[in-house]
Amino acid sequence: MVRAVGSEERSERDAASELAEHRLSVLELAKELDNVAEACRRRGLDRTSFYEWKRRFQAGGFEGLKDQPPVAKNHPMKTPAETVARVRELALQHPSFGCNRLEAMLALDGRRVSAITIQKILNDAGLGSQHHRWLALEAQSAGRPVDLTTEQAAFVEKLNPCFRERHVESKAPGELLVAQTFFVGSFEGIGKIYLHAVVDTYGSYAFGLLQASRQLEVAVAVLHGSALPFFRKLGLSVAAVLTHNTREFRGADPHPYELYLKLNGIEHRRPRAKTSRTNGFIERFNAISFNEFFRIKMRDNFYDTVDALQADFDQWLTYYNTERSHLGYRNQGRSPIEAIHAFADRGFQDWHK
Incomplete structure (x- = not known):
């Protein structure tokens, strides 16, 4: 290997010397003929290069006729x-x-x-x-x-609002749900519309029911008709529900919502005192549903019944739960159903198909 490198270096030196000898011969021929133009014509060299090589020969002798190594390009103002x-x-x-x-x-x-x-x-x-x-x-x-x-x-x-409540940990789907009611807006032909939402904190799987009121019966209906049956089919139970401090979730004892949770063995959790906020999971769902569904539908469609709006919302909710990727430390780019698949057994995957 050392011998090969040495041979290559000798070849480069020989080529440089040969090129320098050629340039020197042009200089000597011009002196002999006393005619630069004729010497350049015979040896195929332009006159500008001739005078350059003559200057370098006078300054450095034979070594000056050899090609010099390129100067390293280093901008003087380059940031260290x-x-x-x-x-x-x-x-x-x-x-x-x-x-x-x-x-x-x-x-x-x-x-x-x-x-x-x-x-x-x-x-x-x-x-x-x-x-x-x-x-x-x-x-x-x-x-x-x-x-x-x-x-x-x-x-x-x-x-990422979900990171705000990173202390709210759930190790399995259904371990902790978050319920809240949002005012969506006023639709011409329907009036005020509220979204009663429930979100699973494990993977952000969401359920929602649209109604023209904030009545507690609707808040119970989301759990009873959608969320609890969903987790029962997984073979999982709902352990706790976190709600905010509004009248559809709490009030004078016995409050129907709290009574329903108690009858089903579900713990009722509330946010800290003097605040109505729950956590980033449901806040994030509210922002996504408003920006990606309601804002578009309110601009492009006319609804004369809540059922018609609910039908389109159910279709979007299927996309949200099964196709839309979610950033954050829990899902890490997966959809909510993919997060549940990662936890659940094969029986649930077959049921979902």
């Missing part, structure tokens, strides 16, 4: 690699910060980098937007435990 690494590090430590703020932080370290250069560095690293930095944080923590800073946690919570 250490600074580039620091920019990427700060962008992940403070994912909500803009380039101007990162520029100020780098200046405190004695690094002078413009906001435009910082944006280019982040773009090249795939961290150019807050969304990309969020995905990078999720990829960084995937498959291993990681302690997020308070700032990083707040940033992820802002983009």
Whole structure:
């Protein structure tokens, strides 16, 4: 191997010397003929190159006629690699910060980098937007435990409401459901419409019933007619339901909703005092259903009955549960039904088909 490399190097040196001898012969022929143009014509060399080689021969002799190695291209204003690494590090430590703020932080370290250069560095690293930095944080923590800073946690919570209630853990489908009622809007020909929704916190599988009121009978109907039968067919029981503090879920004892839960052996959980919020799972479902279904249907369709709207909503809900991918630390890109398939046995898969 060493012999082959040495042979290659000798060949390169011989070729360089041969080329230099050819150039020297042109110079000598021009001196002999006392005619540069004729010498260049005979040896196939242009006159500009002739004078260049003559200048280099006068300055460096025979060695000056040899081709020199290329000069390494290194832009004098190129950002040092250490600074580039620091920019990427700060962008992940403070994912909500803009380039101007990162520029100020780098200046405190004695690094002078413009906001435009910082944006280019982040773009090249795939961290150019807050969304990309969020995905990078999720990829960084995937498959291993990681302690997020308070700032990083707040940033992820802002983009992914499900992360806000990461302390609400459920180890199986049906272990904890979240129920809430939302005002959808006023439809011409129908009036006010409310969505009574129930979402499973294990994989975001959702159930929904549209009605023109917030009556507790409808809230019970979603559980009794949709959610509980669904989990019974899986061979699973519903352990607890988390609701907000509105009249369809709680009130003077005995309240019908709480009584129904008690008769079915289901624990009734409520949010912390002085708040009506439940958690990010159902808030996320509300936002998705409004943006991807109601906003479109209210603009493009006319409904004169709740049943007609419910039929279209059921069709969309099937898409939501079985086809739509869900980001977040629970589903990780899977649809709700795929998350349940990962837990359930083959009997449920055969039943679902």
